[in-house]
Amino acid sequence: MSESILSVLDETRVFQPPYNDRTAFQSMADLQAIQQEFSENFEEKWRQLAEQNLQWRKPFSVVLNESKAPFYTWFEDGALNLSENCIDRHVQQGLGDRTAIIWEGEPGDVRRISYQQLLDEVCRAANGMKQLGIESGDRVVIYMPMIPEAAITMLACTRIGAIHSVVFGAFSSHALRERIHDAGAKLVVTADGGYRRGAVHALKPKVDEALECNCDTIEHVLVVKRGENPVDWQAGRDVEWRALLDAQPAQCEALALNAEHPLFILYTSGSTGKPKGIVHSTAGYLLWAHLTMTYSFDFRPAEDVFWCTADVGWITGHTYSVYGPLSNGGTTLMYEGVPTYPDAGRLWKLCEDHAVSVFYTAPTAIRALIKAGDAWPEKYDLSRLRVLGTVGEPINPEAWMWYHRVIGQDRCPIVDTWWQTETGGHMLVPMPFAVPTKPGSAALPLPGIYAAVVDQEGEPVTEGGGLLVITRPWPSMLRGIWGDDQRYIDTYWRKFNHRYYFAGDGARIDQDGYFWIMGRVDDVLNVSGHRLGSMEIESALVSHPAVAEAAVVGRPDELKGEAVYAFVVLKQPATENLKSELLKHVTQEIGAIARPDDIHFAENLPKTRSGKIMRRLLRDIAAGRDITSDTSTLEDQQVIQQLRDQP
Numbered sequence: 001m002s003e004s005i006l007s008v009l010d011e012t013r014v015f016q017p018p019y020n021d022r023t024a025f026q027s028m029a030d031l032q033a034i035q036q037e038f039s040e041n042f043e044e045k046w047r048q049l050a051e052q053n054l055q056w057r058k059p060f061s062v063v064l065n066e067s068k069a070p071f072y073t074w075f076e077d078g079a080l081n082l083s084e085n086c087i088d089r090h091v092q093q094g095l096g097d098r099t100a101i102i103w104e105g106e107p108g109d110v111r112r113i114s115y116q117q118l119l120d121e122v123c124r125a126a127n128g129m130k131q132l133g134i135e136s137g138d139r140v141v142i143y144m145p146m147i148p149e150a151a152i153t154m155l156a157c158t159r160i161g162a163i164h165s166v167v168f169g170a171f172s173s174h175a176l177r178e179r180i181h182d183a184g185a186k187l188v189v190t191a192d193g194g195y196r197r198g199a200v201h202a203l204k205p206k207v208d209e210a211l212e213c214n215c216d217t218i219e220h221v222l223v224v225k226r227g228e229n230p231v232d233w234q235a236g237r238d239v240e241w242r243a244l245l246d247a248q249p250a251q252c253e254a255l256a257l258n259a260e261h262p263l264f265i266l267y268t269s270g271s272t273g274k275p276k277g278i279v280h281s282t283a284g285y286l287l288w289a290h291l292t293m294t295y296s297f298d299f300r301p302a303e304d305v306f307w308c309t310a311d312v313g314w315i316t317g318h319t320y321s322v323y324g325p326l327s328n329g330g331t332t333l334m335y336e337g338v339p340t341y342p343d344a345g346r347l348w349k350l351c352e353d354h355a356v357s358v359f360y361t362a363p364t365a366i367r368a369l370i371k372a373g374d375a376w377p378e379k380y381d382l383s384r385l386r387v388l389g390t391v392g393e394p395i396n397p398e399a400w401m402w403y404h405r406v407i408g409q410d411r412c413p414i415v416d417t418w419w420q421t422e423t424g425g426h427m428l429v430p431m432p433f434a435v436p437t438k439p440g441s442a443a444l445p446l447p448g449i450y451a452a453v454v455d456q457e458g459e460p461v462t463e464g465g466g467l468l469v470i471t472r473p474w475p476s477m478l479r480g481i482w483g484d485d486q487r488y489i490d491t492y493w494r495k496f497n498h499r500y501y502f503a504g505d506g507a508r509i510d511q512d513g514y515f516w517i518m519g520r521v522d523d524v525l526n527v528s529g530h531r532l533g534s535m536e537i538e539s540a541l542v543s544h545p546a547v548a549e550a551a552v553v554g555r556p557d558e559l560k561g562e563a564v565y566a567f568v569v570l571k572q573p574a575t576e577n578l579k580s581e582l583l584k585h586v587t588q589e590i591g592a593i594a595r596p597d598d599i600h601f602a603e604n605l606p607k608t609r610s611g612k613i614m615r616r617l618l619r620d621i622a623a624g625r626d627i628t629s630d631t632s633t634l635e636d637q638q639v640i641q642q643l644r645d646q647p
């Protein structure tokens with residue numbers, strides 16, 4: 001257990017929500033009232049919400065179909081179009097001039113895109129993709145910097161029923177190739193490059209490299225010119241974005257799609273093998289992206305400027321940089337670059353310059369900014385901020401307090417949102433202005449969400465820790481793993497015999513029913529809020545010719561939350577440069593985000609008699625603490641001493 005979690009266990013501070021007479025949820029009683037409606041008639045409440053908040057082309061009659069559980073479906077006989085819900089309906093209501101996206105590039109260039117302009121550009125992009133042969137159901141991989149064209153491409157896909165799969169730009173060409181291959185994508189949309197830390201980070205060359213093998217399904221590469229860096233051009237395959245779009249009409253009929261039509265695939269790390277392609281549906285996902293903007297942030301489309309700092313390569317960027325704010329007809333800010341470029345005041349300068357009122361980021365960013373000192377935020381006018389959110393990893397109470405005091409000026413509620421790629425949107429949140437907050441706790445399930453902490457047998461635990469489960473289906477739940485139904489069942493449903501959704505997190509419930517997330521209980525690492533699989537990094541290491549065996553664990557880290565610690569057994573004695581060579585190798589295989597912080601050459605790995613690597617023991621060694629796990633099943637007791645002797 002990490003230090004920050006230990007301090008969370010003693011946390012007793014409670015902050016009452018500020019009074020706000022304009023929000024729908026002003027007190028715990030308001031939350032309880034809607035929960036009561038759900039409990040009395042679960043499906044009826046979801047029906048109302050889906051009818052009131054989405055624009056349907058064909059109304060649905062079935063709310064939830066459980067007959068093929070755990071392959072649940074929602075609103076399955078309805079039809080709608082996501083881009084129409086995110087754009088056209090606002091233009092039709094006379095909001096065409098409202099700013100949909102404010103974008104700032106790292107060098108400081110700014111673009112403001114109105115709903116009307118967004119509609120025109122999304123239509124052109126959709127027509128362009130159709131010209132490239134993309135049809136409903138085809139997969140489109142998006143490998144882009146944080147530029148408006150990333151959001152435009154996502155929306156254009158939804159307009160014509162193409163299934164997008166965004167791959168984070170920091171993943172390597174190798175990782176990109178695996179995802180293109182698994183998804184069987186027909187098109188990659190990319191950019192020449194984008195700005196990071198004052199220089200252009202090239203992307204197109206990585207696409208070229210990825211396509212060298214195993215990507216036969218790709219017919220075209222659509223390239224946005226952003227970095228103006230020179231790139232190779234393959235005639236016939238590569239198409240320039242502007243040239244393609246300028247030749248298209250600004251109208252494109254939005255397809256009426258079934259509610260369950262797959263909306264996107266997003267790859268995420270699991271505890272075994274290769275990343276899994278999480279599949280989300282159209283209506284259920286959109287409904288929850290839409291509603292949680294109000295529930296979790298008290299979002300007011302007509303006046304708020306919403307900024308979620310996540311890259312669209314992650315689920316947070318999907319739901320809260322793009323779909324949630326736009327579905328509500330609000331203004332979302334996108335920023336291209338590094339948060340500390342050119343200095344540690346950049347985020348706060350962006351907040352001031354664009355009058356950001358709802359700000360949503362990760363604890364790892366907060367910790368880095370704390371370290372930079374209070375002078376940075378104090379230089380800027382942050383008085384427009386009214387709600388602050390965090391996501392991605394447990395927030396340590398001290399970081400929470402700083403966020404509350406220095407950024408929120410004791411005025412803004414802090415919403416610690418617990419959720420996952422698989423859940424599509426928020427699950428546990430202290431609703432701002434309704435629910436008292438406790439530093440380090442994600443508080444309570446949102447309306448319509450039913451969560452519990454249970455023991456290994458699935459029985460609720462009242463004291464101490466247990467496993468976090470979701471006990472009833474919800475509209476934005478994942479619909480499966482792309483191409484692997486069995487893995488979906490095994491990963492999320494087998495553990496509790498199909499009764500509960502198993503999240504993979506440990507948690508504790510306190511006397512007030514508040515949830516305290518204690519981190520993953522599987523072999524998934526959380527490095528700077530980014531999810532990485534131990535086994536993925538291990539396979540990358542083992543694919544190097546010098547490595548016989550590897551075991552990767554997380555080590556508590558003050559800034560990143562968890563650091564990557566790799567135990568490596570070599571085939572022959574280490575050469576001088578081997579460590580840096582291995583780091584380079586992992587960067588090539590997965591990407592720089594997975595690069596180990598520590599490499600520990602070991603003679604042997606601790607294993608049980610049945611040959612299983614004892615990771616808990618390795619975690620203790622990595623953290624430099626006493627061994628807390630039971631070592632009686634260890635095959636060779638000397639291994640521990642050897643590992644301690646040769647750090």
Ligand code: WTA
Nearest residue numbers: 391392393394416417418419420421517531
């Ligand atoms: C962790 C990110 C504590 C958790 C949205 C989860 C959190 C994993 C929180 C999902 C939080 C996310 N407090 N831990 N507020 N939010 N996590 O799929 O371990 O990238 O299972 O989704 O991040 O990561 P993912």
